[in-house]
Amino acid sequence: MNELRIRRALPPEHLALEALQRRASLADGLYREQLEAHPDAMAIPLEQVERGEVLVAETGGTIVGLAVVIVGESMAELDGLFVEPAYWRTGIGTALADAATHAARRAGCSLAVTAGHAARDFYSRCGFVVEGEAETRFGPALRMSR
Numbered sequence: 001m002n003e004l005r006i007r008r009a010l011p012p013e014h015l016a017l018e019a020l021q022r023r024a025s026l027a028d029g030l031y032r033e034q035l036e037a038h039p040d041a042m043a044i045p046l047e048q049v050e051r052g053e054v055l056v057a058e059t060g061g062t063i064v065g066l067a068v069v070i071v072g073e074s075m076a077e078l079d080g081l082f083v084e085p086a087y088w089r090t091g092i093g094t095a096l097a098d099a100a101t102h103a104a105r106r107a108g109c110s111l112a113v114t115a116g117h118a119a120r121d122f123y124s125r126c127g128f129v130v131e132g133e134a135e136t137r138f139g140p141a142l143r144m145s146r
Contacts, residue, residue: 059087119142
């Protein structure tokens with residue numbers, strides 16, 4: 001794999017980022033039925049890209065992942081982290097989680113994420129700890145922070 005670069009997304013990339021999120025979201029099949037019934041759950045508001053809240057990972061000029069970091073007054077939220085399925089288990093997700101954490105720290109915040117139970121091991125390996133549970137429209141989830 002070529003060198004990985006993480007940068008802020010650009011508005012013209014918006015639709016390509018939504019397509020990547022859709023592919024990644026549907027690839028494992030865990031929430032496929034719910035996501036197909038609620039495609040809005042796979043949308044990335046253009047305003048998030050314009051505000052610089054979307055980070056992209058690219059290699060060889062190709063976008064292979066994205067993370068959405070929404071910074072609040074005292075806490076930042078990792079609102080989504082998606083990697084192109086062909087690039088799963090190559091370190092891109094970890095690099096995006098690290099970049100999201102750095103973005104939160106630069107704003108003086110810690111980083112939190114609401115994650116499905118299946119993502120617990122990934123986020124734990126990235127240094128997140130379970131703070132509690134949360135209910136999402138797709139079922140129970142974990143509230144984790146770093």
